[in-house]
Amino acid sequence: KNEVEQSPQNLTAQEGEFITINCSYSVGISALHWLQQHPGGGIVSLFMLSSGKKKHGRLIATINIQEKHSSLHITASHPRDSAVYICAVRVSGGSNYKLTFGKGTLLTVNP
Amino acid sequence: GAGVSQSPSNKVTEKGKDVELRCDPISGHTALYWYRQSLGQGLEFLIYFQGNSAPDKSGLPSDRFSAERTGGSVSTLTIQRTQQEDSAVYLCASSFPGLAANKNSYNEQFFGPGTRLTVL
Numbered sequence A: 001k002n003e004v005e006q007s008p009q010n011l012t013a014q015e016g017e018f019i020t021i022n023c024s025y026s027v028g029i030s031a032l033h034w035l036q037q038h039p040g041g042g043i044v045s046l047f048m049l050s051s052g053k054k055k056h057g058r059l060i061a062t063i064n065i066q067e068k069h070s071s072l073h074i075t076a077s078h079p080r081d082s083a084v085y086i087c088a089v090r091v092s093g094g095s096n097y098k099l100t101f102g103k104g105t106l107l108t109v110n111p
Numbered sequence B: 001g002a003g004v005s006q007s008p009s010n011k012v013t014e015k016g017k018d019v020e021l022r023c024d025p026i027s028g029h030t031a032l033y034w035y036r037q038s039l040g041q042g043l044e045f046l047i048y049f050q051g052n053s054a055p056d057k058s059g060l061p062s063d064r065f066s067a068e069r070t071g072g073s074v075s076t077l078t079i080q081r082t083q084q085e086d087s088a089v090y091l092c093a094s095s096f097p098g099l100a101a102n103k104n105s106y107n108e109q110f111f112g113p114g115t116r117l118t119v120l
Helices: none
Strands: A004-007 A010-014 A019-025 A029-037 A043-049 A052-056 A059-064 A069-074 A083-091 A105-110 B005-007 B010-013 B019-024 B031-037 B043-050 B065-069 B075-079 B088-095 B115-119
Touching (some): A010 A019, A029 A069, A043 A059, A069 A083, B005 B088, B010 B019, B019 B088, B019 B115, B031 B075
Antiparallel strands (some): A019 A069, A029 A043, A052 A059, A059 A069, A083 A105, B019 B075, B031 B088, B065 B075, B088 B115
Protein backbone atom coordinates (compact mmCIF):
# COMPACT_ATOMS: atom_id res chain seq x y z
CA LYS A 1 0.00 0.00 0.00
CA ASN A 2 1.33 3.41 -0.96
CA GLU A 3 1.96 5.85 1.85
CA VAL A 4 0.02 8.51 -0.09
CA GLU A 5 -3.24 7.62 -1.81
CA GLN A 6 -5.26 9.94 -4.01
CA SER A 7 -8.82 9.65 -5.21
CA PRO A 8 -10.21 9.67 -7.73
CA GLN A 9 -7.51 8.67 -10.21
CA ASN A 10 -9.45 10.34 -13.02
CA LEU A 11 -12.10 13.02 -12.85
CA THR A 12 -14.13 14.58 -15.65
CA ALA A 13 -16.23 17.65 -14.98
CA GLN A 14 -18.22 20.26 -16.83
CA GLU A 15 -17.10 23.85 -16.75
CA GLY A 16 -18.42 25.61 -13.67
CA GLU A 17 -18.64 22.51 -11.48
CA PHE A 18 -17.17 22.31 -7.98
CA ILE A 19 -14.28 19.84 -7.89
CA THR A 20 -12.91 17.86 -4.94
CA ILE A 21 -9.75 15.77 -5.03
CA ASN A 22 -8.83 13.72 -1.98
CA CYS A 23 -5.51 12.66 -0.47
CA SER A 24 -5.04 10.20 2.38
CA TYR A 25 -1.73 9.27 3.93
CA SER A 26 -0.65 6.60 6.37
CA VAL A 27 2.41 8.18 8.01
CA GLY A 28 3.04 11.05 10.36
CA ILE A 29 3.81 14.17 8.42
CA SER A 30 5.26 17.60 8.98
CA ALA A 31 3.60 19.10 5.91
CA LEU A 32 1.50 18.26 2.88
CA HIS A 33 1.82 19.75 -0.59
CA TRP A 34 -0.52 20.05 -3.53
CA LEU A 35 1.12 20.33 -6.95
CA GLN A 36 -0.28 20.87 -10.44
CA GLN A 37 1.19 19.23 -13.52
CA HIS A 38 0.07 20.44 -16.92
CA PRO A 39 0.40 18.41 -20.13
CA GLY A 40 4.01 18.67 -21.21
CA GLY A 41 5.25 17.99 -17.71
CA GLY A 42 5.63 21.37 -16.01
CA ILE A 43 4.91 21.13 -12.28
CA VAL A 44 3.96 24.06 -10.08
CA SER A 45 3.41 24.16 -6.36
CA LEU A 46 -0.11 25.16 -5.34
CA PHE A 47 -0.16 24.84 -1.55
CA MET A 48 1.87 23.74 1.40
CA LEU A 49 -0.20 22.88 4.48
CA SER A 50 0.50 21.69 7.98
CA SER A 51 -2.92 22.47 9.44
CA GLY A 52 -6.26 24.05 8.65
CA LYS A 53 -7.11 25.56 5.35
CA LYS A 54 -5.58 27.73 2.64
CA LYS A 55 -7.22 29.57 -0.23
CA HIS A 56 -5.76 30.98 -3.42
CA GLY A 57 -8.19 32.30 -5.98
CA ARG A 58 -10.59 29.50 -6.88
CA LEU A 59 -8.46 26.87 -5.15
CA ILE A 60 -8.96 25.77 -1.56
CA ALA A 61 -6.88 23.19 0.29
CA THR A 62 -7.79 21.69 3.64
CA ILE A 63 -6.07 19.22 5.89
CA ASN A 64 -7.23 17.15 8.86
CA ILE A 65 -4.13 15.95 10.68
CA GLN A 66 -6.02 13.60 13.02
CA GLU A 67 -7.74 11.86 10.11
CA LYS A 68 -4.62 11.99 7.92
CA HIS A 69 -6.60 13.44 5.06
CA SER A 70 -6.44 16.46 2.80
CA SER A 71 -8.73 17.79 0.09
CA LEU A 72 -8.17 20.12 -2.80
CA HIS A 73 -11.23 21.99 -4.00
CA ILE A 74 -11.68 23.96 -7.20
CA THR A 75 -14.66 26.28 -7.38
CA ALA A 76 -16.20 27.33 -10.70
CA SER A 77 -13.94 24.96 -12.64
CA HIS A 78 -12.63 25.99 -16.03
CA PRO A 79 -11.06 24.01 -18.90
CA ARG A 80 -7.70 25.60 -18.09
CA ASP A 81 -7.83 23.76 -14.74
CA SER A 82 -7.37 20.51 -16.67
CA ALA A 83 -4.17 18.99 -15.33
CA VAL A 84 -2.81 16.30 -13.05
CA TYR A 85 -3.05 17.26 -9.38
CA ILE A 86 -0.47 15.65 -7.13
CA CYS A 87 -0.47 15.32 -3.36
CA ALA A 88 2.90 14.96 -1.61
CA VAL A 89 3.90 14.72 2.03
CA ARG A 90 6.99 15.36 4.10
CA VAL A 91 7.32 12.55 6.61
CA SER A 92 7.77 13.54 10.26
CA GLY A 93 11.28 13.02 11.52
CA GLY A 94 12.59 12.71 8.01
CA SER A 95 14.65 15.12 5.98
CA ASN A 96 13.11 18.51 5.38
CA TYR A 97 13.54 18.20 1.64
CA LYS A 98 12.29 14.71 0.74
CA LEU A 99 8.71 14.40 -0.52
CA THR A 100 6.62 11.26 -0.89
CA PHE A 101 4.16 11.60 -3.74
CA GLY A 102 0.74 10.24 -4.59
CA LYS A 103 0.12 8.96 -8.11
CA GLY A 104 -1.89 12.03 -9.05
CA THR A 105 -5.44 12.76 -10.14
CA LEU A 106 -6.08 13.56 -13.79
CA LEU A 107 -8.72 16.28 -14.02
CA THR A 108 -10.42 17.09 -17.30
CA VAL A 109 -12.81 20.03 -17.37
CA ASN A 110 -14.96 20.17 -20.48
CA PRO A 111 -16.40 23.42 -21.81
CA GLY B 1 13.81 35.37 -14.58
CA ALA B 2 14.64 32.03 -16.11
CA GLY B 3 13.21 28.93 -14.54
CA VAL B 4 14.72 25.49 -14.26
CA SER B 5 15.70 24.15 -17.66
CA GLN B 6 16.37 20.60 -18.73
CA SER B 7 17.85 19.07 -21.84
CA PRO B 8 17.11 17.24 -23.96
CA SER B 9 13.34 17.45 -23.75
CA ASN B 10 13.06 14.02 -25.36
CA LYS B 11 15.58 11.23 -25.66
CA VAL B 12 15.13 7.94 -27.46
CA THR B 13 17.89 5.41 -27.00
CA GLU B 14 18.57 1.75 -27.52
CA LYS B 15 18.78 -0.69 -24.68
CA GLY B 16 22.32 -0.92 -23.36
CA LYS B 17 23.37 2.59 -24.34
CA ASP B 18 24.38 5.27 -21.83
CA VAL B 19 22.45 8.55 -21.57
CA GLU B 20 23.12 11.90 -19.93
CA LEU B 21 20.37 14.24 -18.85
CA ARG B 22 21.12 17.84 -17.95
CA CYS B 23 19.53 20.24 -15.48
CA ASP B 24 20.18 23.97 -15.16
CA PRO B 25 18.70 25.19 -11.87
CA ILE B 26 17.47 28.67 -11.08
CA SER B 27 20.39 30.97 -10.40
CA GLY B 28 21.07 31.21 -6.69
CA HIS B 29 19.26 28.00 -5.79
CA THR B 30 21.71 25.83 -3.90
CA ALA B 31 19.41 22.82 -3.54
CA LEU B 32 18.81 20.56 -6.56
CA TYR B 33 16.64 17.46 -6.85
CA TRP B 34 16.18 14.73 -9.44
CA TYR B 35 12.91 12.79 -9.67
CA ARG B 36 11.61 10.05 -11.95
CA GLN B 37 8.00 9.79 -13.10
CA SER B 38 7.14 6.44 -14.64
CA LEU B 39 3.88 5.81 -16.46
CA GLY B 40 1.08 5.29 -13.96
CA GLN B 41 3.38 5.94 -11.02
CA GLY B 42 3.93 8.90 -8.76
CA LEU B 43 7.08 10.94 -8.73
CA GLU B 44 9.98 9.05 -7.23
CA PHE B 45 12.84 10.83 -5.47
CA LEU B 46 16.24 9.98 -6.93
CA ILE B 47 18.92 12.28 -5.53
CA TYR B 48 19.36 15.59 -3.69
CA PHE B 49 22.28 18.03 -3.82
CA GLN B 50 22.77 20.86 -1.36
CA GLY B 51 25.74 23.15 -1.77
CA ASN B 52 29.01 21.40 -1.04
CA SER B 53 27.43 18.75 1.17
CA ALA B 54 27.52 15.09 0.23
CA PRO B 55 24.45 14.35 -1.92
CA ASP B 56 21.58 12.20 -0.68
CA LYS B 57 21.66 9.34 -3.18
CA SER B 58 19.19 7.16 -1.32
CA GLY B 59 16.64 7.19 -4.15
CA LEU B 60 18.88 6.00 -6.96
CA PRO B 61 17.39 2.67 -8.10
CA SER B 62 20.63 0.95 -9.09
CA ASP B 63 24.33 1.53 -9.53
CA ARG B 64 23.67 2.22 -13.21
CA PHE B 65 22.38 5.62 -12.09
CA SER B 66 24.70 8.42 -11.05
CA ALA B 67 24.55 12.18 -10.85
CA GLU B 68 26.97 15.03 -10.58
CA ARG B 69 26.65 18.69 -9.83
CA THR B 70 29.54 20.78 -11.02
CA GLY B 71 30.33 24.12 -9.47
CA GLY B 72 27.18 24.03 -7.41
CA SER B 73 25.04 24.76 -10.45
CA VAL B 74 24.43 22.51 -13.45
CA SER B 75 23.69 18.86 -12.76
CA THR B 76 23.95 15.79 -14.98
CA LEU B 77 22.08 12.55 -14.37
CA THR B 78 23.76 9.61 -16.10
CA ILE B 79 22.14 6.26 -16.74
CA GLN B 80 24.51 3.55 -17.90
CA ARG B 81 23.50 0.48 -19.87
CA THR B 82 19.90 1.65 -20.12
CA GLN B 83 17.07 -0.84 -19.70
CA GLN B 84 13.49 -0.59 -20.94
CA GLU B 85 12.27 -0.09 -17.38
CA ASP B 86 14.30 3.15 -17.26
CA SER B 87 11.79 4.70 -19.66
CA ALA B 88 10.19 7.58 -17.77
CA VAL B 89 10.10 11.34 -17.45
CA TYR B 90 13.06 12.59 -15.45
CA LEU B 91 12.33 15.82 -13.61
CA CYS B 92 14.74 18.22 -11.98
CA ALA B 93 13.82 20.82 -9.36
CA SER B 94 15.73 23.47 -7.46
CA SER B 95 15.13 25.55 -4.37
CA PHE B 96 16.78 27.56 -1.70
CA PRO B 97 17.65 25.10 1.07
CA GLY B 98 15.62 24.66 4.21
CA LEU B 99 17.55 25.24 7.40
CA ALA B 100 19.19 21.94 8.32
CA ALA B 101 18.73 22.69 12.00
CA ASN B 102 14.99 23.13 11.57
CA LYS B 103 13.17 20.05 10.39
CA ASN B 104 10.12 22.14 9.61
CA SER B 105 12.04 24.56 7.45
CA TYR B 106 11.25 24.13 3.77
CA ASN B 107 11.49 26.17 0.62
CA GLU B 108 9.32 25.72 -2.45
CA GLN B 109 10.76 23.50 -5.16
CA PHE B 110 10.65 24.83 -8.71
CA PHE B 111 10.43 22.11 -11.32
CA GLY B 112 11.88 21.91 -14.78
CA PRO B 113 9.86 20.66 -17.78
CA GLY B 114 11.44 17.22 -17.62
CA THR B 115 13.22 14.93 -20.05
CA ARG B 116 11.14 12.11 -21.52
CA LEU B 117 13.42 9.09 -21.89
CA THR B 118 12.36 6.17 -24.07
CA VAL B 119 14.51 3.06 -24.11
CA LEU B 120 13.75 0.80 -27.06
